Amino acid sequence: MIIVKNVTKTYGKIIALENVSFNFNDSNVIAIMGENGAGKSTLLKICTGILSFDKGYVTIDGFDIIKNSIKAREQIGYLPEMPDMYERLTGREFLFYIASLRKLNDAEERINDITKMIGINDFLDFEIGTYSKGMKQKISVTSSIIHNPKNLLLDEPVYGLDPLTSRALQDFIKNRKGTTVIATHSTQLVEQVADIVYLVMRGRVILSDNVSKLISKYGSMEEAYFQAKGELNV
Amino acid sequence: MFETTKIVLTEISRNLIKKIKDAPFLYFMFFGMILFSIFIFSFATYFLINIETNLDISLEDIFFMVFFIFLLKTVADFYNNFTKSPTITYSLSTQVSQKKTAFEIFLAVLLTELIIWFSFSFIFLLSLSTFKINIYYPFEYILFTFGIVTASCLGCAVSINFFSPKKYRLLPMLLLLGFYFYISSPIYVVFTLPIAVIHCTWSLSNSMESYLFSKRKQRTKEKSLLKTHTIIKAQFHRETTILWREKLLFSFVFSSIITGLFSGYLFLYGDEILIPEQLRETLGGFLPSMFIFLGVYVVVMYTAVFPALNLFLNEEKTMWVIRHLPVKNDTIVYGKVSALALCFLTSIPFIFYISIFTGFNQFVFLFWFLIFSYIAGIIISIPLGVKYVGKKSDILLLYSVSMILFLIIGLMISFVNIIEKLFGNPIIFYLLVLLFEIFILYFSLKFSSRILALKYNLTNYS
Numbered sequence: 001m002i003i004v005k006n007v008t009k010t011y012g013k014i015i016a017l018e019n020v021s022f023n024f025n026d027s028n029v030i031a032i033m034g035e036n037g038a039g040k041s042t043l044l045k046i047c048t049g050i051l052s053f054d055k056g057y058v059t060i061d062g063f064d065i066i067k068n069s070i071k072a073r074e075q076i077g078y079l080p081e082m083p084d085m086y087e088r089l090t091g092r093e094f095l096f097y098i099a100s101l102r103k104l105n106d107a108e109e110r111i112n113d114i115t116k117m118i119g120i121n122d123f124l125d126f127e128i129g130t131y132s133k134g135m136k137q138k139i140s141v142t143s144s145i146i147h148n149p150k151n152l153l154l155d156e157p158v159y160g161l162d163p164l165t166s167r168a169l170q171d172f173i174k175n176r177k178g179t180t181v182i183a184t185h186s187t188q189l190v191e192q193v194a195d196i197v198y199l200v201m202r203g204r205v206i207l208s209d210n211v212s213k214l215i216s217k218y219g220s221m222e223e224a225y226f227q228a229k230g231e232l233n234v
Numbered sequence: 235m236f237e238t239t240k241i242v243l244t245e246i247s248r249n250l251i252k253k254i255k256d257a258p259f260l261y262f263m264f265f266g267m268i269l270f271s272i273f274i275f276s277f278a279t280y281f282l283i284n285i286e287t288n289l290d291i292s293l294e295d296i297f298f299m300v301f302f303i304f305l306l307k308t309v310a311d312f313y314n315n316f317t318k319s320p321t322i323t324y325s326l327s328t329q330v331s332q333k334k335t336a337f338e339i340f341l342a343v344l345l346t347e348l349i350i351w352f353s354f355s356f357i358f359l360l361s362l363s364t365f366k367i368n369i370y371y372p373f374e375y376i377l378f379t380f381g382i383v384t385a386s387c388l389g390c391a392v393s394i395n396f397f398s399p400k401k402y403r404l405l406p407m408l409l410l411l412g413f414y415f416y417i418s419s420p421i422y423v424v425f426t427l428p429i430a431v432i433h434c435t436w437s438l439s440n441s442m443e444s445y446l447f448s449k450r451k452q453r454t455k456e457k458s459l460l461k462t463h464t465i466i467k468a469q470f471h472r473e474t475t476i477l478w479r480e481k482l483l484f485s486f487v488f489s490s491i492i493t494g495l496f497s498g499y500l501f502l503y504g505d506e507i508l509i510p511e512q513l514r515e516t517l518g519g520f521l522p523s524m525f526i527f528l529g530v531y532v533v534v535m536y537t538a539v540f541p542a543l544n545l546f547l548n549e550e551k552t553m554w555v556i557r558h559l560p561v562k563n564d565t566i567v568y569g570k571v572s573a574l575a576l577c578f579l580t581s582i583p584f585i586f587y588i589s590i591f592t593g594f595n596q597f598v599f600l601f602w603f604l605i606f607s608y609i610a611g612i613i614i615s616i617p618l619g620v621k622y623v624g625k626k627s628d629i630l631l632l633y634s635v636s637m638i639l640f641l642i643i644g645l646m647i648s649f650v651n652i653i654e655k656l657f658g659n660p661i662i663f664y665l666l667v668l669l670f671e672i673f674i675l676y677f678s679l680k681f682s683s684r685i686l687a688l689k690y691n692l693t694n695y696s
Contacts, residue, residue: 019413048558052689074560088479089472093459100468101559125452141557196310 308389
């Protein structure tokens with residue numbers, strides 16, 4: 001469970017998030033949608049402890065991300081928007097490194113299982129610097145779920161993935177237990193996997209609703225997105 | 235016309251302005267250091283002109299030194315602005331010919347080198363004139379300027395062909411370098427400018443073969459990282475693997491050996507080469523110990539300060555990896571610093587090679603001084619590296635650390651001299667100093683992890 005309470009984040013004079021509050025409950029897949037620069041990625045970075053914030057608090061399964069950051073970070077898996085990794089390590093070495101830092105005992109088995117599901121197992125012994133964008137995304141996805149986290153934060157998870165892997169990842173998200181938060185522009189992905197959607201505009205939450213309810217009301221998530229923007233005049 | 239050149243030059247100048255605005259004091263020190271270095275060069279010139287020594291430095295020697303500095307600088311600049319620059323993709327994908335785009339980038343690099351040459355040479359000449367040295371050498375100045383243009387053309391060709399799948403294209407450049415070595419005359423170097431231009435043009439027309447080229451290499455034999463370790467051990471393996479694959483460890487050992495041999499040689503013959511006979515009695519005793527000091531300083535800069543700073547500075551885009559994992563800041567710092575233990579081993583050949591010249595009775599002192607300087611280098615570099623984490627390797631920081639280190643080990647060597655004069659061979663003093671230094675190192679690392687925590691606003695930093 002992830003609780004975000006009255007969080008404000010500014011970059012100089014620019015307000016990235018203004019007094020936002022979320023309750024990301026267990027067993028839910030939550031999608032955060034919004035325009036470019038709306039504050040989606042900033043929110044995920046704050047939830048992982050990568051980015052500091054000015055006001056408010058964030059707790060992960062009851063652990064404060066500032067005051068008890070180690071415990072909080074144990075509970076999360078994170079996929080950044082554009083994952084940069086150590087280019088001179090091979091994909092396999094990088095995953096073993098993450099497994100070491102996560103203190104996993106059965107790393108080899110987990111790496112083999114996930115990379116087979118994601119479809120990157122044939123390229124694991126090449127240096128990451130030689131990977132394509134999609135291959136890097138696959139390694140990053142593997143690193144985010146390698147420890148089977150209770151809370152999974154995914155920033156544009158299907159970006160750069162081939163259709164087969166994209167489908168496999170969507171199935172994984174739908175079937176997994178725990179909280180999954182996805183920041184995305186893809187209305188199709190939201191329709192496929194999300195239970196609840198939040199619409200963020202200029203650092204504020206302007207709408208939150210059940211995805212199936214929105215689809216039955218507007219016909220599709222895309223239509224719901226534009227209608228919501230129009231109705232709220234933003 | 236020349237849009238790409240303008241963009242690249244704008245980017246370079248804006249980056250410089252931004253850096254100056256971000257750290258004005260450090261840049262003030264940096265420029266001060268450059269001016270000071272130029273002044274020292276001028277003084278050395280004055281010294282060599284007016285005082286007779288056995289040191290034989292000719293115009294050719296200086297020409298080739300400047301030539302190779304600019305050649306290497308062009309290799310690096312063209313590599314950063316073209317060969318490995320993803321931003322150039324946009325220019326390369328337009329209807330403008332790709333050869334023209336590559337040429338425009340070369341032009342931007344060439345202009346940068348010439349600006350550096352003209353501004354530095356101007357300050358140098360100004361500085362020489364304050365010593366009342368004749369600076370009217372127009373022919374030599376033109377010779378140097380054309381030499382730099384030749385070096386830039388060859389540097390561009392090296393940068394393109396070294397990173398291309400067809401490395402045999404480096405052959406003309408290697409033949410030219412062989413010719414320069416054989417002939418040892420600046421005028422002949424300048425005569426080869428047309429050949430350098432042809433080689434550069436030919437390379438630029440094939441530059442797309444090296445653009446973002448990276449060879450896929452399968453690594454299945456190296457097993458050290460293919461199992462889980464403790465967090466510190468995992469970080470040690472990761473850092474040392476990167477140092478190994480970047481061939482830095484080999485380069486450290488090589489530089490230690492060369493510095494050891496060079497300092498040792500100057501230890502024995504420095505007096506004879508540099509000091510005029512009439513001054514040898516007065517100044518002679520000072521130089522040998524100075525060469526040992528400088529040797530240790532250079533080795534520590536290379537094998538401790540450079541890797542220690544880069545442990546954090548290079549984490550520009552990868553910081554998210556360790557930041558989102560449940561790892562304490564202390565552990566991050568200790569894990570990274572543990573890799574420096576291996577780097578220390580690469581500095582040890584220096585002691586053996588310099589001892590061939592100094593005699594092995596100095597071995598204990600040299601070893602102690604190397605350890606002291608090495609730890610001092612780490613104490614200074616780690617907090618600064620953490621403070622500027624993700625800012626990429628920066629010559630500014632390297633310069634600042636080098637100045638502080640120079641001061642610290644300089645003071646220590648003076649202190650040791652006093653202690654030796656008072657108490658003889660002070661083994662206990664050496665040990666106490668090391669113990670005290672380890673104590674300071676501990677606080678330096680604690681302080682670094684505190685800085686790392688504050689950067690991310692995290693209160694449980696330990």
